[in-house]
Amino acid sequence: MVVADLLSSFSPSPELHVLAVDDSFVDRKVIERLLRISACKVTTVESGTRALQYLGLDGDTGSSGLKDLKVNLIVTDYSMPGLTGYELLKKIKESSVFREIPVVIMSSENIQPRIEQCMTEGAEDFLLKPVKLADVKRLKELIMRSGEAEERKTTNPSPTRILQNDFDSSSSSTSSSSFHDGSSLDEDTQSSKRMKLEFTVQD
Amino acid sequence: MGLVKMQKSLQDYTKSLFLEGILDSQFLQLQQLQDESNPDFVSQVVTLFFQDSDRILNDLSLSLDQQVVDFKKVDPHVHQLKGSSSSIGAQRVKNACVVFRNFCEQQNIEACHRWLQQVKQEYYLVKNRLETLFKLEQQIVASGGMIVAFEPGF
Numbered sequence: 001m002v003v004a005d006l007l008s009s010f011s012p013s014p015e016l017h018v019l020a021v022d023d024s025f026v027d028r029k030v031i032e033r034l035l036r037i038s039a040c041k042v043t044t045v046e047s048g049t050r051a052l053q054y055l056g057l058d059g060d061t062g063s064s065g066l067k068d069l070k071v072n073l074i075v076t077d078y079s080m081p082g083l084t085g086y087e088l089l090k091k092i093k094e095s096s097v098f099r100e101i102p103v104v105i106m107s108s109e110n111i112q113p114r115i116e117q118c119m120t121e122g123a124e125d126f127l128l129k130p131v132k133l134a135d136v137k138r139l140k141e142l143i144m145r146s147g148e149a150e151e152r153k154t155t156n157p158s159p160t161r162i163l164q165n166d167f168d169s170s171s172s173s174t175s176s177s178s179f180h181d182g183s184s185l186d187e188d189t190q191s192s193k194r195m196k197l198e199f200t201v202q203d
Numbered sequence: 204m205g206l207v208k209m210q211k212s213l214q215d216y217t218k219s220l221f222l223e224g225i226l227d228s229q230f231l232q233l234q235q236l237q238d239e240s241n242p243d244f245v246s247q248v249v250t251l252f253f254q255d256s257d258r259i260l261n262d263l264s265l266s267l268d269q270q271v272v273d274f275k276k277v278d279p280h281v282h283q284l285k286g287s288s289s290s291i292g293a294q295r296v297k298n299a300c301v302v303f304r305n306f307c308e309q310q311n312i313e314a315c316h317r318w319l320q321q322v323k324q325e326y327y328l329v330k331n332r333l334e335t336l337f338k339l340e341q342q343i344v345a346s347g348g349m350i351v352a353f354e355p356g357f
Contacts, residue, residue, distance in 0.1 A: 025251050026287040033236045033244060079282065108286050130229045130290045133236070 016143060017041040017069045021051045021076035021088065022106070027129070031075065031106075034136045041069065048083025048091075051076065057095055071101055073143050075127075078107035078114065086118055093122045102143055106131055206348045213339045217353045220336070225329050230292030234352060246337050252291050256326055259284045263319055267312070277315070278307050284322070288329075295325040 018040045020031045028044045035042045045051050052058040055071065074092065078085040085105050092098045102124035107114065115126045125142070127135050204212070220226045230245075237244040259280050266277050285300035303318035340350050 024283060024287055024290070025255055026248060026290050029248050029251055030233070030236075030290055033241065033248075037236055037238075081279065108282075108289060129286065130232070130292075132229075132232050 015039055015041050016072040016140065017043070018073045018075060019051060019054065019071045020044045021046075021048060021074065021080070021085070023047060023077065023080040027077065027106075031131060034131060034133055035075075037133070038136045038140050040073075040140065043069075043071075048076070048080055048085065048088035051088055052083070052091060055092075055095075055098055057091060057098065071098075072147070073124075073139075074101055074103045075139075076103065076105060077129075078105050078118070079109075086114075086121065089118060089121050089123055102146075104139060206343065206346050209339070209343050209346065210348060210351055213336070213343060214351070214353060216336060216339060218355070220332055221355060224294055225332055227292045227294040228355075229290065231353065231355065233291060246340075249291055249333055249337075252287050252293070253330060255287055256284060256296075256330075260319075260323055260326065267315055267319060272310075272312055272315075274307055274310050278304065281307060288326075293326075293329045296322060296329055299325045 018035050020028065020035065020042055022028045022031060022044070023046050028046065032042045032044050043054065045054055049058070051074070074088075076085040076088055083091075085107075089103050089105065092101060092103055099122075103122070104125045104127060105118045105123050106127045106129050108129040110128055118126055125139060127139070217226075220230075233245050233248060263277065263280050263284075266272065266280070281300055281304045285297055285304065288294075288296035288300060299318065299322040303315065303322055306314035306318055343350060
């Protein structure tokens with residue numbers, strides 16, 4: 001019965017919720033569109049600090065309304081004023097709550113030591129800017145595939161709407177339902193505005 | 204002018220921008236992201252680019268005009284402009300930024316001034332061309348036509 005519930009709740013194309021971090025207006029707009037057209041939910045922020053605030057990693061509780069949707073992937077620019085993408089990556093990987101979230105670094109500079117440094121720190125991938133649709137599609141497939149692998153491994157299926165940050169610190173794998181929430185099942189077009197989530201904070 | 208002629212004009216005009224190296228394939232990427240649900244995507248991104256660039260070029264001019272040039276301030280601006288021009292496919296602006304940045308690293312003030320002018324020139328050129336392109340598109344749409352995706356074919 002539990003398995004049947006799980007199967008019926010598993011949408012053929014579960015939507016990822018991606019947190020995109022970039023200090024450039026232009027790049028934020030582009031990455032947002034690339035992700036939306038790839039059927040992802042997107043939240044954009046303009047700095048590493050804002051990203052930590054959004055995730056609730058900065059000590060404050062953050063805006064609880066915005067945190068209802070679990071983040072499945074973080075895509076961040078490398079060169080940003082304040083907290084760099086690398087520093088953001090480190091903070092996320094240091095967090096017991098968020099370390100499982102894949103983090104992808106974007107950079108306009110193809111600097112091998114930089115790439116290695118990020119991959120060593122646990123980055124999922126490193127994208128060279130300008131980011132293309134093919135990059136995003138490939139990324140999404142990668143994340144979805146590892147999500148499905150998690151799905152099969154899990155012994156704790158939870159087909160109902162996921163609650164925020166519902167982690168058991170003793171388990172290292174994220175919940176199987178973390179790649180969609182129940183209300184997105186009806187929605188199959190990225191142009192639907194119902195689930196649009198904006199956390200764009202302008203300077 | 205008839206619709207078919209207008210569309211041909213637009214195609215030819217767009218093609219010339221690629222042939223002159225003013226735009227590169229990243230611009231095509233942006234066009235691919237435009238559809239009925241987001242019909243103004245390209246012009247929205249480009250407008251953001253114009254706003255961003257106007258601001259950056261202004262800041263760069265001010266920074267380079269200082270008695271003592273603070274290259275630590277100049278570099279991030281150039282990096283930013285290089286990034287955003289690359290993101291929209293403004294190839295010549297991007298290339299000029301790369302050269303400009305090299306001279307910044309060398310702290311060669313005279314060359315920096317020269318290359319800032321070069322960057323500005325390329326920027327005004329692409330701005331002018333893109334504004335013309337959008338006008339052509341608007342004319343087509345206003346006449347009830349659709350914008351056909353540009354096929355480079357080269």
